[in-house]
Amino acid sequence: MLKIKDLRASIEEKQILKGINLEIKKGEVHAIMGPNGSGKSTLSNILAGHEAYEVTGGTVEFEGKDLLELEADERAREGIFLAFQYPVEIPGVNNATFLRTSLNEIRKHNGEPELSGKEFLDLIKVKMVEIGLPENLIQRSVNQGFSGGEKKRNEIFQMSVLNPKLALLDETDSGLDIDALKIVADGVNKFKNDDNAVLLVTHYQRLLNYIVPDFVHVLYQGKIIKTGGKELAYELEEKGYDWIINDFKEVESV
Amino acid sequence: MNKDKAEKSMINKWAENFRKFEAGLNGESKSEFHKSRQNAFKIFSKLGFPSIKNEEWKYTNLAKFHKHEFVHASEIEEVKYKKEDIEKYLFKGFDHHLLVFVNGKYSEKLSCVGETENNVFIGSLCDLLKEKPELLDNVYKGENNTSAITALNNAFTQDGAAIIVPDNKVIEKPVQVLYLNGTQNEKVHITPYNLIIAGKNSGVKILTSYNSTFENVYFTNAVTNINADENAHVDYYKIQNENENAFHVHQVNIEQQKSSNVSSYSLSFGSQLARNEIIATLNDEDIDCNLFGLYLGKDNQHIDNHTMIDHANPNCRSNELYKGILDDNAHGVFSGKVLVRQDAQKTDAYQSNKTILLSDTASIDTKPQLEIFADDVKCSHGATIGHLDEEAMFYLKTRGIPTELANSMLIRGFVDDVVQTIKIEELKDQINHIIFDHLHKIEI
Numbered sequence A: 001m002l003k004i005k006d007l008r009a010s011i012e013e014k015q016i017l018k019g020i021n022l023e024i025k026k027g028e029v030h031a032i033m034g035p036n037g038s039g040k041s042t043l044s045n046i047l048a049g050h051e052a053y054e055v056t057g058g059t060v061e062f063e064g065k066d067l068l069e070l071e072a073d074e075r076a077r078e079g080i081f082l083a084f085q086y087p088v089e090i091p092g093v094n095n096a097t098f099l100r101t102s103l104n105e106i107r108k109h110n111g112e113p114e115l116s117g118k119e120f121l122d123l124i125k126v127k128m129v130e131i132g133l134p135e136n137l138i139q140r141s142v143n144q145g146f147s148g149g150e151k152k153r154n155e156i157f158q159m160s161v162l163n164p165k166l167a168l169l170d171e172t173d174s175g176l177d178i179d180a181l182k183i184v185a186d187g188v189n190k191f192k193n194d195d196n197a198v199l200l201v202t203h204y205q206r207l208l209n210y211i212v213p214d215f216v217h218v219l220y221q222g223k224i225i226k227t228g229g230k231e232l233a234y235e236l237e238e239k240g241y242d243w244i245i246n247d248f249k250e251v252e253s254v
Numbered sequence B: 001m002n003k004d005k006a007e008k009s010m011i012n013k014w015a016e017n018f019r020k021f022e023a024g025l026n027g028e029s030k031s032e033f034h035k036s037r038q039n040a041f042k043i044f045s046k047l048g049f050p051s052i053k054n055e056e057w058k059y060t061n062l063a064k065f066h067k068h069e070f071v072h073a074s075e076i077e078e079v080k081y082k083k084e085d086i087e088k089y090l091f092k093g094f095d096h097h098l099l100v101f102v103n104g105k106y107s108e109k110l111s112c113v114g115e116t117e118n119n120v121f122i123g124s125l126c127d128l129l130k131e132k133p134e135l136l137d138n139v140y141k142g143e144n145n146t147s148a149i150t151a152l153n154n155a156f157t158q159d160g161a162a163i164i165v166p167d168n169k170v171i172e173k174p175v176q177v178l179y180l181n182g183t184q185n186e187k188v189h190i191t192p193y194n195l196i197i198a199g200k201n202s203g204v205k206i207l208t209s210y211n212s213t214f215e216n217v218y219f220t221n222a223v224t225n226i227n228a229d230e231n232a233h234v235d236y237y238k239i240q241n242e243n244e245n246a247f248h249v250h251q252v253n254i255e256q257q258k259s260s261n262v263s264s265y266s267l268s269f270g271s272q273l274a275r276n277e278i279i280a281t282l283n284d285e286d287i288d289c290n291l292f293g294l295y296l297g298k299d300n301q302h303i304d305n306h307t308m309i310d311h312a313n314p315n316c317r318s319n320e321l322y323k324g325i326l327d328d329n330a331h332g333v334f335s336g337k338v339l340v341r342q343d344a345q346k347t348d349a350y351q352s353n354k355t356i357l358l359s360d361t362a363s364i365d366t367k368p369q370l371e372i373f374a375d376d377v378k379c380s381h382g383a384t385i386g387h388l389d390e391e392a393m394f395y396l397k398t399r400g401i402p403t404e405l406a407n408s409m410l411i412r413g414f415v416d417d418v419v420q421t422i423k424i425e426e427l428k429d430q431i432n433h434i435i436f437d438h439l440h441k442i443e444i
């Protein structure tokens, strides 16, 4: 589904990604962990098409298409979804209108008929209950004045309504209480099937108890320095990153 | 020609126009009313048009205006409209009384005033003065005029909308006032003088719109006086949608008495140069004064919003919110003065001006002025100038929303808090339509 080869990127002249290689296949869940500032959000933002970052090398293929050629909105219509680490507040833009516009743009692209207001409401009612999104949030401005946890739930709610092929979840677990974490994880697990894939960024092994990854990658200074199975997350929880970073430095200096 | 001479010859041209205007008045030229016109013209001649050296006109240069020679509306042949011609300029979806003015002159044929109770007057200034000449005192006091362009209106005043609501009457249906301006060939000078008097405990909603069916340049030189007596409730909407070559200068004077509530909505779309001026004087206690504004500019439009709220007495509240979107080479001016005099303790005054620039060549000069001489007050003001939020843009795009549509969503989001204050529910969508139509953006 997604093939990233030697991806390099910078922002404001500062090199942040220094050669990322990663392949995600249908049906897989990948977790990316790594210290603060290592480039995790940068990678998710670039995959989603943020224009502030300059891709200085490498390729990204999504479902056989050159992803880097596409604008953010085209990528979304092709099936990429980014759940933001910091969801943006948009005053004056109604949450329901926004999501319906979004869903209908994607449906049009897929050759499906647009949903009427009524059909849309029927669809989201079910999902809202599933994700435990308070009903009033849907009639408020997008994310405006939402609590941290509500913003994260709103992201997962959008994901479940839009049903993308590849979901990039950037620290969707941070800021959630334990119950909310379970609900969000349930949402992701319900969404997950053999035809789609998830790339999730997290700092905590806790989330991976609920959403079991097929692969865990450690990103450090713009490179994936270790890849393992779900046990790697336990090891990181116990020992931190130093041992991997030290191994990596030794290899680098050789 | 040196400056003084140029100025003189300019005034002479207007003096010539004034003579012609007088000649056309026949018998009326001996009336009391006309004496105040003559007085107003004297004031105008003395003051002359403001230049950019005048602090209040610093950012609005009238040079382009002076290039044209205008003919007063009374000199030209009447433009004839049929009812179906004006249909598309009306706001729909709610019952209303309708007054139509063609180049400033009342058209009885096009107007439609529903039944009203005794003593309510909804009609033209001309008819009002015929019926109640004693109201002339209320009309204007030329000698108090300090603005040349307002004096020019007063000198040429013929007609305008007049709405008189007696004590304890609430007019349920909004009064819609449509001004159709311009002609095919002449550069017409149009001078509506509007009078709105709301008695004690009365209520009225007035929805005025300035439009044109022509492309030719013209000059709308309007004055509106709103008097809200004790506990009166007045909502005044002005939709300035003149053609793109028009010059529009309009002064609105609001006088409020005890516990009255006036909300003004100034929505400015058209004109090559527009100056929307509002002066609100709070004459007693417990008054609410709300000034809302939207200004949308494109091409080379120049839109100047000037407001002044005079808090002279204690325990009053004013709330001002002006928002604008400027594209291309459009230039905006916001000058908002809030004066809180020494006696005006416990004043609550809030002012905010926000502008979004859609291009690198659009600009705004914003000048909020808070002058506070009382010590126990709550006042705040703020002005921001920016672009559409890029992070919000990215967020919308990551949800599959194309750039153009995302732009429109953010524009709609930006104007939303002003549009939501509109109290005629059916008007909201129609205003929204004008916004997108004017900016040439996808409507959402």
Ligand SMILES: Nc1ncnc2c1ncn2[C@@H]1O[C@H](COP(=O)(O)OP(=O)(O)OP(=O)(O)O)[C@@H](O)[C@H]1O
Residues within 6 Å of the ligand: A011, A012, A014, A016, A034, A035, A036, A037, A038, A039, A040, A041, A042, A043, A052, A085
């Ligand atoms: N807009 C920007 N301008 C300048 N530097 C930036 C910008 N965005 C990211 N960076 C820098 O890029 C580096 C990587 O940031 P990124 O947000 O990708 O880290 P992260 O791995 O997601 O960290 P965290 O775990 O704290 O979320 C950091 O050093 C950050 O300061």
Ligand SMILES: [Mg+2]
Residues within 6 Å of the ligand: A040, A041, A042, A085, A170, A171
């Ligand atoms: Mg991050």
